[in-house]
Amino acid sequence: MDSDHSPPINSAWAGVAHNERVGNRAGTAITAMLACAALAAGCASVAGRAAPSGSIVADTIRESTVSLVDPGFVRGGDDGAIDRLAATAVADVEAFWRRHYPEVFGQPWRELAGGFVSVDTADPRAEAPPCTDSAALITGNAYYCPAEDVVVWDRAALLPVLAERYGAPAVTMVLAHEMGHAVQHRAGVTGARQPTIVIEAMADCYAGAFLRWVADGSAEHLRLSPAQLDPTLRALVTFRDPVGTDDRDAGAHGGAFDRVSAFLDGYAAGAATCARITADNREFTQRAFTSADDLERGGNLPLPELLPAMARDLGDYFTEVLRDAGTGWSPPPVEAVDAAPGCLAGAQGAVAFCPGEGVRVWPEGMVADIHAGVGDYGTGVLLASRYALGVLHATGRPVAGPDAQRAVLCLAGAYTGSLLRPRRDFTVSPGDLDEAVQVLLGYDYPARDAHGGVIGAGFERVATFREGVLGGAGACGLG
Ligand SMILES: [Zn+2]
Numbered sequence: 001m002d003s004d005h006s007p008p009i010n011s012a013w014a015g016v017a018h019n020e021r022v023g024n025r026a027g028t029a030i031t032a033m034l035a036c037a038a039l040a041a042g043c044a045s046v047a048g049r050a051a052p053s054g055s056i057v058a059d060t061i062r063e064s065t066v067s068l069v070d071p072g073f074v075r076g077g078d079d080g081a082i083d084r085l086a087a088t089a090v091a092d093v094e095a096f097w098r099r100h101y102p103e104v105f106g107q108p109w110r111e112l113a114g115g116f117v118s119v120d121t122a123d124p125r126a127e128a129p130p131c132t133d134s135a136a137l138i139t140g141n142a143y144y145c146p147a148e149d150v151v152v153w154d155r156a157a158l159l160p161v162l163a164e165r166y167g168a169p170a171v172t173m174v175l176a177h178e179m180g181h182a183v184q185h186r187a188g189v190t191g192a193r194q195p196t197i198v199i200e201a202m203a204d205c206y207a208g209a210f211l212r213w214v215a216d217g218s219a220e221h222l223r224l225s226p227a228q229l230d231p232t233l234r235a236l237v238t239f240r241d242p243v244g245t246d247d248r249d250a251g252a253h254g255g256a257f258d259r260v261s262a263f264l265d266g267y268a269a270g271a272a273t274c275a276r277i278t279a280d281n282r283e284f285t286q287r288a289f290t291s292a293d294d295l296e297r298g299g300n301l302p303l304p305e306l307l308p309a310m311a312r313d314l315g316d317y318f319t320e321v322l323r324d325a326g327t328g329w330s331p332p333p334v335e336a337v338d339a340a341p342g343c344l345a346g347a348q349g350a351v352a353f354c355p356g357e358g359v360r361v362w363p364e365g366m367v368a369d370i371h372a373g374v375g376d377y378g379t380g381v382l383l384a385s386r387y388a389l390g391v392l393h394a395t396g397r398p399v400a401g402p403d404a405q406r407a408v409l410c411l412a413g414a415y416t417g418s419l420l421r422p423r424r425d426f427t428v429s430p431g432d433l434d435e436a437v438q439v440l441l442g443y444d445y446p447a448r449d450a451h452g453g454v455i456g457a458g459f460e461r462v463a464t465f466r467e468g469v470l471g472g473a474g475a476c477g478l479g
Contacts, residue, residue, distance in 0.1 A: 054081070056163075056164050057081055057082070057160060057163045057164055057168075058081060060163055060164075060167045060168040061081060061084075061085050061163070061168050063167075063168070063223075063225075063228075064085075064167065064168035064169055064172070064222060064223055064224065064228065065085070065088055065168070065221055065222055065223060066220075066221060066222075066223060067088075067220075067221050068084045068085070068087075068088045068221065069084070069087050069088045069091045069221060070087070071083045071084050071086070071087035071118075073087065073115060073116065074086070074087050074115075074116045074117070074118050075115060075116065075117045075118070076117050076118045076119060076120075076126075076127065076129075077118040077155075078118070078120065078155065080155070082155045082159045082160050082163065082171075083118050083155055085159070085163065085168055085171055085172075086116075086118065086153055086155070086159060086171060086175060087116070088221045088222065089171060089172040089175045089176070089222065090116055090151065090175050090179065091220075091221065092172075092210075092214065092219040092220060092221050092222045093172075093175060093176050093179045093210055094109075094111065094112075094179070095219070095220060096210050096213055096219070097109045097179070097183060100209075100270075100271050101183065101186070103271075103272070104271050104272045104275050105186070105187050105275070107186075109186075110186060112149050112150060112151060112182055113148075113149040113150075114130060114145070114148040114149040114150025115150060115151075116150070116151050116152075116153075117129055117130060117150055117151070117152040117153075118152075118153055118155045119135050119138060119152060119153065119154055119155065119156075120135070120155055120156050121135050121136060121138060121139040121140075121154045121156045121157050122156040122157065123135065123156075124136075129152045130145050130147075130148045130150045130152060131143075131145035131147055131148060131150075131152075138152065138154055139154060139156075139157050139158075140154060140157045140158050140161075141153075141154055141158060142154065142158055142159070142174050142175065142178050143178060144178045144179070144181035144182050144185070146181070146182075146185045146190075149182065149185070151175065151178045151179060151182065153174075153175065153178075158174070159171050159174070162174060162235055165235070166231045166232060166234060166235035167228055167231050167232065169211065169214075169222075169224050169228045169229075169231075169232045170231065170232050170235035170236075172210075172211065172214070172222060172224075173207050173211060173232050173235065173236065173263075174207075174235075176206065176207035176210040176211065177203045177204060177206070177207040178203070179206070179210075180202065180203035180204075180205075180206030180207055180274075181199070181203050183206060184199065184202060184203070187275065189202065194278065194279055195248065195252075195279055196249075196250060196251060196252055196253065197247055197248075197249075197252040197253065197254050197258070197284055198277060198278060198279050198282060200252075200253040200254055200259070200262075201254055201258060201259070201261075201262035201277055201282060201284075202262070202274050202275070202277045204236070204254070204259050204262035204263045204266070205262045205263065205265050205266035205271075205273070205274030205277060206266055206271060206274050207263060207266065208262070208263035208264060208265065208266025208267035208268075208274075209266035209267065209269075209270050209271040209273075209274055210266075210271075211224055211229075211232070211263075211267060212266070212267045212268075212270070215229070215267075226457055227457075229457065229458075229459050230441055230457060230458040230459055233260055233263065233441055233458065233459055233462070234441055234442075236256075236259050236260060236263060237256040237259070237260065237434070237437060237438060237441065239253065239259070240253075240254065240255050240256040240259060240434055241253055241254060241255055243255075243298070243299060243430050243431035243434065244288055244295065244299075244430045244431070245288070245430075246288035247284040247285075249288075254284065255284075255285060255430075255431070255433060255434050256433070256434035256437040256438065257285050257433035257434060257436065257437050257466075257469075258284050258285055258433075260437050260462055261466055262274075262277070264459065264462065264463050264466070265277075267459075268463070283470075285420060285433045285469075288430060294429050294430075297429075298375075298431075299375070299376070299429030299430050299431045299432060300371075300375050300376040300429070301376050302376075303336075303363055303367070303368070303371050303376075303379065304336075306371075306376050306379060306380065306383075307334055307336060307361060307383070308334075309426055310334075310380060310383055310384075310426065311333075311334035311359070311383075311387075312426075313426040314331070314334075314383070314384060314387045314415060315331030317415050317418055318331065318387070318388075318391050318415075319331060321414075321473045321478060321479045322391070322395070322478075322479075324479050325478060325479045327395055329391075329394045329395070330394075332353065332357075332358035332359055332387070332390040332394075333357075333358035333359070334358060334359040334361065334383065334387070335358060335359070335360060335361065336361050336362075336363055337360045337361065337362050338362070338364075339362065340362050340365055341354055341360035341362055342354075343355070343357065343360070347448065347450070347451050347452030348386065348389075348445065348448045348450070348452060349365070349366060349382075349445040349448065350362040350363075350364075350365030350366040350367045350382075350445075351367060351379075351382040351383060351386045351445065352386060353386045353387070353389040353390045353393065353450070355393055358390065359383065359386045359387055359390060361383065366445075367379055367382065370382065370439060370443070374435050374438045374439050374442070375431060375432070375434075375435035375438075376429075376432070376435070377428065377429075377431075377432035377433070377435040377436055377439075378435045378436075378438060378439040380416075380432065380435075380436075381412055381416070381435075381436045381439050381440065381446050381465075382439070382445055382446055384411070384412035384415045384416065384446075385408040385409060385411070385412040385445075385446040385447070385448075386408075387412075387415075388407065388408040388411035388412055388415070389404070389408050389449070389450060391411060391478070392404055392407055392408070393450075395478075397477075399449060399450040400449040400450045400451045400453060401449060401453065402453075402455070404449040404450070404453075405447050405448070405449050405453060405454055405455045406455065406464050406476075407476050407477060407478075408446070408447065408448075408449070409440075409446060409447050409455065409461055409464040409465045409468070410464050410465065410467050410468035410475060410476035410477075411468055411473060411476045411478065412446060412465060412468065413464070413465035413466055413467060413468025413469040413470075413476075414468035414469070414471070414472045414473040414475065414476055414478075415468075416428065416432075416433070416436060416465075416468070416469055417468060417469035417470065417471075417472060418472070419432075420433075420469070433469075436465065437462055440458060440461040440462045440465055441458035441459075441461070441462060442458070444456075444461070446461065446465075447461050447464075
């Protein structure tokens with residue numbers, strides 16, 4: 001990215017292939033990254049029926065707060081439920097940074113000079129928000145503008161859609177991300193010094209650190225239950241870059257895996273860890289397409305092609321890992337079957353490792369839905385984790401219980417990580433890691449042990465899978 005053109009507006013909510021150049025009041029070109037395309041259905045449905053269901057929004061706000069703050073300090077607000085939620089969220093985020101900014105950066109926290117602005121983008125007469133020419137330009141968006149040190153949100157087409165679909169913590173996550181950009185501005189971390197994708201990963205990480213503080217019960221007004229974290233991450237996945245965006249792209253915010261990874265780092269390790277993220281110490285998995293054939297297929301192989309190719313590759317990978325560990329084995333066969341795998345009472349779902357038989361794949365049972373709905377690597381993760389169960393079995397390790405549940409996810413991640421580093425002719429396509437995150441957040445099959453026991457929460461499944469991606473089979477107790 002040419003540092004001279006680093007966007008002065010930092011927004012997490014970049015649209016799918018929908019960046020628009022607009023002019024700010026000073027006449028300088030700035031890039032507003034609109035989220036409406038990413039939330040296209042949401043924007044459309046909001047426009048179509050004025051507002052999301054009030055009771056769903058009211059319920060999620062009630063579940064996620066112990067009290068609400070007076071939104072009187074929000075400029076342009078309407079005193080409605082969404083602005084009350086947003087005001088409450090930013091009040092707690094500021095309290096977090098008053099406490100943690102001095103610890104991390106050795107300076108006192110400075111409140112936002114420009115404060116907070118709520119915009120009704122559905123109102124054609126709405127005043128132009130800070131740093132843009134018109135309210136319509138920020139439809140579906142929230143952003144931080146350093147020129148005015150202000151956080152702005154769309155209360156018509158972004159926050160209520162998030163609250164209704166994913167719950168109030170998704171609104172908090174977005175605003176905590178934007179406040180993360182205010183933190184960066186104070187700390188001198190700018191787009192001129194780091195690529196956009198690093199700036200965005202750090203802001204996602206700060207949002208994770210804040211939400212962990214909320215989950216721990218430290219916030220004055222907000223609450224977060226473990227069950228609310230998965231939908232919040234699903235909201236973050238919605239804002240992934242379009243498949244095929246290169247991680248060096250000037251507007252890249254990160255794929256689902258990159259963004260969820262950054263959030264989980266903050267959630268696990270806190271704000272000081274986020275502050276240390278740089279282009280030199282962070283690996284991003286987002287890739288551009290490298291072959292025309294792959295682009296044409298959208299990075300997806302049909303199931304009949306995927307199964308034999310991946311079976312061969314899994315065999316090669318784990319044979320190598322076990323050879324390094326001084327263990328020989330016979331790779332299990334992978335076969336499509338025309339009925340639910342019967343071993344162990346079908347406890348593993350439509351893809352199962354059956355001792356003595358190998359990995360059995362029943363395409364009609366769920367696999368077809370995941371393959372079509374999530375993508376080929378949704379199926380790939382199911383296959384890799386069942387194959388990993390075969391590895392545990394072959395090496396005399398437990399195939400049931402918490403250790404097995406962690407190991408199958410971790411080994412599926414280790415195998416996936418090996419695909420990111422060119423080895424053989426079988427590699428991941430752009431979007432495959434996003435598909436892994438989607439299947440891990442949406443389904444517990446990849447975590448099941450031989451008896452159907454699972455790691456319960458999606459975010460834990462993603463975190464365990466990621467340990468393998470980053471650390472390889474050694475991080476999973478193998479090799
Ligand atoms: Zn951002």
